[in-house]
Amino acid sequence: MPAISASAPAKIILFGEHTVVYGHPAIAAPVHEVEARVTITAQPTRSGPPEIEAPQIGLKTTLDRLQADHPIACAFQLVAEALGLDHWPAFHLRLTSSIPVASGMGSSAATAVALVRALSAFMGHPLSDSEVCALAYRLEQRHHGTPSGIDNTVITFARPIFFVRHQPVEFLTFAKPIHLLIGDTGIKGLTREAVAGVRQRWEQDPIGYGNLFQAIADLTRRAKEALMQGEMEVVGTLMTENHRLLVEMGVSSPELNRLVEAALGAGALGAKLSGGGQGGIMIALVHPQNVHQVGQALREAGAVNVLSTEVPALPPSRVTLS
Numbered sequence: 001m002p003a004i005s006a007s008a009p010a011k012i013i014l015f016g017e018h019t020v021v022y023g024h025p026a027i028a029a030p031v032h033e034v035e036a037r038v039t040i041t042a043q044p045t046r047s048g049p050p051e052i053e054a055p056q057i058g059l060k061t062t063l064d065r066l067q068a069d070h071p072i073a074c075a076f077q078l079v080a081e082a083l084g085l086d087h088w089p090a091f092h093l094r095l096t097s098s099i100p101v102a103s104g105m106g107s108s109a110a111t112a113v114a115l116v117r118a119l120s121a122f123m124g125h126p127l128s129d130s131e132v133c134a135l136a137y138r139l140e141q142r143h144h145g146t147p148s149g150i151d152n153t154v155i156t157f158a159r160p161i162f163f164v165r166h167q168p169v170e171f172l173t174f175a176k177p178i179h180l181l182i183g184d185t186g187i188k189g190l191t192r193e194a195v196a197g198v199r200q201r202w203e204q205d206p207i208g209y210g211n212l213f214q215a216i217a218d219l220t221r222r223a224k225e226a227l228m229q230g231e232m233e234v235v236g237t238l239m240t241e242n243h244r245l246l247v248e249m250g251v252s253s254p255e256l257n258r259l260v261e262a263a264l265g266a267g268a269l270g271a272k273l274s275g276g277g278q279g280g281i282m283i284a285l286v287h288p289q290n291v292h293q294v295g296q297a298l299r300e301a302g303a304v305n306v307l308s309t310e311v312p313a314l315p316p317s318r319v320t321l322s
């Protein structure tokens with residue numbers, strides 16, 4: 001069995017996080033920079049159970065010693081079921097990740113996607129993107145409560161998407177590439193808790209939260225058109241409006257708000273938190289000539305890391321997920 005390597009990118013949510021859980025649309029994009037990727041290599045060894053090494057989380061063990069509910073053990077189990085395997089050959093799997101955990105950049109979904117890809121490819125039966133996406137979603141469900149499926153979908157297909165739960169994913173073609181800065185507050189934000197908090201507040205105030213959800217859904221649809229028409233000022237304004245509504249939903253934090261204000265003050269076209277919130281990252285839409293200025297403002301306002309990324313314009317196509 002030849003050695004293989006597989007990888008998966010991080011992601012950002014451009015519009016519609018949280019409301020996507022309730023069936024409203026959202027827009028997400030992959031982050032193609034090497035500073036934000038999960039990479040897995042697998043190479044055959046002489047004998048024994050699969051060896052697993054993940055230096056970022058201090059893991060060095062064998063498959064038989066992992067708890068059955070460990071995300072890596074679950075990935076092995078789901079892939080074995082999908083391929084009809086009753087045992088694994090001897091091999092060494094090494095997982096490295098440069099995606100900060102609990103930051104809203106899809107670390108767990110990227111790990112799931114890369115594991116499913118690597119394990120199936122190593123066994124000589126690489127699964128299709130739709131199959132990888134479906135298995136990664138099952139892994140996300142085991143560990144993250146009620147995920148909408150947007151993270152595993154944008155990460156599997158590695159293209160900008162317009163996503164509505166239980167509907168075919170729509171790949172987006174932007175009129176022009178968009179330039180973003182990702183500012184990390186360095187504070188961990190657990191998506192599962194943020195999602196549970198929104199649900200609790202929505203149950204207490206269904207009308208107020210229903211109105212907030214609808215306002216975000218409307219601006220997300222408008223943002224899709226603006227991205228496809230290249231109306232960058234409109235996209236920026238809608239991002240900032242989305243942030244304001246997320247603040248009202250109670251998923252922002254003083255640190256995130258400070259970074260958003262700093263980006264806007266330094267000339268960003270728009271800025272918002274991205275992902276589960278309550279910590280984690282924010283994103284700012286910038287003119288390419290403003291990248292340096294906005295990046296500096298984010299660092300001065302407390303960002304522990306600033307990543308510059310470009311989402312390229314790509315041709316459209318559709319796939320149906322079963």
Ligand code: MEV
Pocket residue numbers: 013016017018019020021104106146147148149150151191195275276
């Ligand atoms: C997480 O990237 C986005 C959330 O909307 C959760 C989800 O969609 O599963 C907060």
